[in-house]
Amino acid sequence: GNSVTQMEGPVTLSEEAFLTINCTYTATGYPSLFWYVQYPGEGLQLLLKATKADDKGSNKGFEATYRKETTSFHLEKGSVQVSDSAVYFCALINANTGNQFYFGTGTSLTVIP
Amino acid sequence: GAGVSQSPSNKVTEKGKDVELRCDPISGHTALYWYRQSLGQGLEFLIYFQGNSAPDKSGLPSDRFSAERTGGSVSTLTIQRTQQEDSAVYLCASSLASHPTNGYTFGSGTRLTVV
Numbered sequence: 001g002n003s004v005t006q007m008e009g010p011v012t013l014s015e016e017a018f019l020t021i022n023c024t025y026t027a028t029g030y031p032s033l034f035w036y037v038q039y040p041g042e043g044l045q046l047l048l049k050a051t052k053a054d055d056k057g058s059n060k061g062f063e064a065t066y067r068k069e070t071t072s073f074h075l076e077k078g079s080v081q082v083s084d085s086a087v088y089f090c091a092l093i094n095a096n097t098g099n100q101f102y103f104g105t106g107t108s109l110t111v112i113p
Numbered sequence: 114g115a116g117v118s119q120s121p122s123n124k125v126t127e128k129g130k131d132v133e134l135r136c137d138p139i140s141g142h143t144a145l146y147w148y149r150q151s152l153g154q155g156l157e158f159l160i161y162f163q164g165n166s167a168p169d170k171s172g173l174p175s176d177r178f179s180a181e182r183t184g185g186s187v188s189t190l191t192i193q194r195t196q197q198e199d200s201a202v203y204l205c206a207s208s209l210a211s212h213p214t215n216g217y218t219f220g221s222g223t224r225l226t227v228v
Contacts, residue, residue, distance in 0.1 A: 004155075032214045034216055036216075036219075041221075042221060043117070043204065043219040043220050043221040043222055044156075044204065044206075044219040045219070046216040046217075046218075049214075049215075049216060051214055089155070089156065091156075093214065095214070098169060099144070099161055099169070100146065100158045100161060100169065100172075101146075101156070101158070101217065102158075103148075103155045103156040104155055105154060105155040106155060
C-alpha cells in the first residue's frame with residue numbers, strides 16, 4: 001500500500017540554522033510527492049512538489065529532491081527564519097491506486113530568534 | 114470563490130448530538146475531499162467527491178458519518194450521535210481534476226469539540 005513516514009517533532013532551531021525534515025515513502029509505481037505547510041491558525045498550503053524521480057521541488061528557499069533509490073523526499077532549507085515556524089507535512093499521491101493524498105503525521109518546527 | 118471556505122470554523126457540541134460541517138470549494142473545482150486531522154495524528158482521508166458522486170467513501174470511520182455534495186459545489190459532512198473521539202479538525206480540499214498532481218487547495222478547517 002501507500003504510506004508516508006516523516007521524522008517526529010517537534011524541531012526547534014535558531015534563526016539562520018540549516019533545516020532537514022526527513023520523509024520516506026512506500027508506494028507502488030511512481031507516485032508524485034509533496035510538502036505541505038500549515039502555519040498557526042491556517043489551513044494547509046502546498047509548499048513544493050515533485051512528480052518524477054530526480055525532480056527537485058523548490059519554493060521560498062525550501063527544497064526537496066525525489067529520490068526513488070532511497071524512496072525519500074527530505075525537506076531542506078539553508079537558513080530558516082522565525083516566519084518558517086509551522087507544521088510541515090510530507091504527502092504522496094499515486095495515480096495507479098486512486099486519487100487521495102497520503103500524508104505523514106507532520107513535523108512541528110519552531111524557529112527562535 | 115477565491116479559496117476553499119469552511120464553516121463553522123469552530124463547533125462545540127454535546128456528546129450524542131448531530132453536527133453538520135460545510136465546505137464551499139473553489140469555483141470550477143470538480144473534485145472535493147474531506148480529511149480529518151486529530152491531535153498528534155496525520156491527516157486521515159474520509160471521502161472524495163467527483164461532481165456530486167462519491168466514488169471513494171472508504172475513509173468514513175463509521176455509519177454515523179455521511180457526506181453529500183449538491184450542484185457540484187457545496188458539500189456537507191454530517192456526523193450523527195457525536196462521540197468524544199470525533200473531536201478533531203475537519204479539513205476540506207478541492208482540486209480541478211480527479212488526479213490532482215498539482216495538489217489540493219485546503220480550507221482552514223472546522224475544529225469540532227465534543228464535550
